[in-house]
Amino acid sequence: MDNISRAGLSIQMESKMTSNNQVHSLNYVHRLDVNSLTAGEHILNFAVATNAIGQWQHLPVRVFKGETNGCRVMITAGVHGDEQNGIMTAMKVAQRLVDQKIAGCVTIVPMINLTGILHHSRDFIAVDPDTSSSNLNRYFPGSAEGNEVERYLHSLWNNLLLPNADLAIDLHTQTTGTCYPLYIFADYRIEQSKAMAQLMNADVILNDPGEKGVLETAWNTHHVPSITVEVGSGRYYEAELVERAADGVMNILKSKHVIAGTAEVTASPLEGTKTISIKAKQGGFIEPQVTMMQEVEEGELLAIQYDALGIELSRYYAPESGTVLSHNLETLRAPGSLVVRLIK
Numbered sequence: 001m002d003n004i005s006r007a008g009l010s011i012q013m014e015s016k017m018t019s020n021n022q023v024h025s026l027n028y029v030h031r032l033d034v035n036s037l038t039a040g041e042h043i044l045n046f047a048v049a050t051n052a053i054g055q056w057q058h059l060p061v062r063v064f065k066g067e068t069n070g071c072r073v074m075i076t077a078g079v080h081g082d083e084q085n086g087i088m089t090a091m092k093v094a095q096r097l098v099d100q101k102i103a104g105c106v107t108i109v110p111m112i113n114l115t116g117i118l119h120h121s122r123d124f125i126a127v128d129p130d131t132s133s134s135n136l137n138r139y140f141p142g143s144a145e146g147n148e149v150e151r152y153l154h155s156l157w158n159n160l161l162l163p164n165a166d167l168a169i170d171l172h173t174q175t176t177g178t179c180y181p182l183y184i185f186a187d188y189r190i191e192q193s194k195a196m197a198q199l200m201n202a203d204v205i206l207n208d209p210g211e212k213g214v215l216e217t218a219w220n221t222h223h224v225p226s227i228t229v230e231v232g233s234g235r236y237y238e239a240e241l242v243e244r245a246a247d248g249v250m251n252i253l254k255s256k257h258v259i260a261g262t263a264e265v266t267a268s269p270l271e272g273t274k275t276i277s278i279k280a281k282q283g284g285f286i287e288p289q290v291t292m293m294q295e296v297e298e299g300e301l302l303a304i305q306y307d308a309l310g311i312e313l314s315r316y317y318a319p320e321s322g323t324v325l326s327h328n329l330e331t332l333r334a335p336g337s338l339v340v341r342l343i344k
């Protein structure tokens with residue numbers, strides 16, 4: 001890689017500029033420093049790691065670099081490969097930023113988990129027989145000496161994400177087969193994370209200190225205020241939620257004066273500090289008896305479970321009062337699968 005490093009931007013092949021619209025297209029880079037880029041839009045492929053047959057895996061990246069200095073915002077999606085509303089939200093934000101006057105910089109990395117996205121898989125698909133396919137969002141910021149998953153994240157974190165962000169937004173959805181509203185995770189001990197969560201105009205915010213290995217936690221512990229945004233249900237496209245999530249991200253960009261306009265807090269989301277997950281006691285088909293955002297009392301019926309012949313197996317009741325944050329959409333439920341999640 002030595003022969004290709006130049007002034008913070010390592011370019012494997014010659015960069016070229018399209019003639020008409022000021023989009024600078026860099027074929028691929030091993031390291032990105034947005035501070036060294038010229039103003040305008042840049043489209044590039046970040047060579048994150050080699051695959052098992054020695055070819056580079058490329059993450060598509062779109063950078064909107066301002067004429068003037070300002071906040072550098074990093075927007076990521078696809079950490080879980082089955083969460084397409086997050087990816088679509090990142091795309092919608094990119095589309096809205098074309099021809100906007102930018103101060104600072106917005107970097108969009110919509111396909112973090114390449115192998116997972118290609119397989120409709122939540123997990124990163126490992127090829128090393130000694131490494132299990134893994135939930136990437138438990139291994140940030142990775143490790144240079146670790147397994148296949150940790151090395152992939154180490155390159156991503158050190159060469160693309162961390163050097164280029166003052167604020168970060170990570171876009172997700174609920175896992176395949178289950179639903180969420182527009183729902184934000186934020187650590188309220190960090191003032192800017194709390195402010196970003198409120199600017200999203202979401203349905204629900206969980207004030208949460210974060211978990212080790214989660215991208216949001218890695219950002220926060222490296223002093224880059226961050227939020228995680230859950231844009232509805234796993235796998236399937238929900239246009240209205242995607243538009244609302246894109247509106248929220250644009251609102252954050254306005255609040256940091258990255259784009260022109262007045263940021264507005266127009267929603268009064270339910271703000272919680274605790275979630276309660278009710279899991280399937282056994283396998284079987286589960287019919288939810290509640291709807292999203294429904295308030296339930298302790299002891300209220302949440303779901304009924306049947307075997308393959310329709311014979312009732314089990315009933316699930318609220319262990320305490322709360323609001324329904326998630327329930328199953330796929331009726332087929334293995335033992336331990338999520339039935340209902342409540343928030344308080």
Ligand SMILES: [Zn+2]
Pocket residue numbers: 079080083172173174
């Ligand atoms: Zn996710």
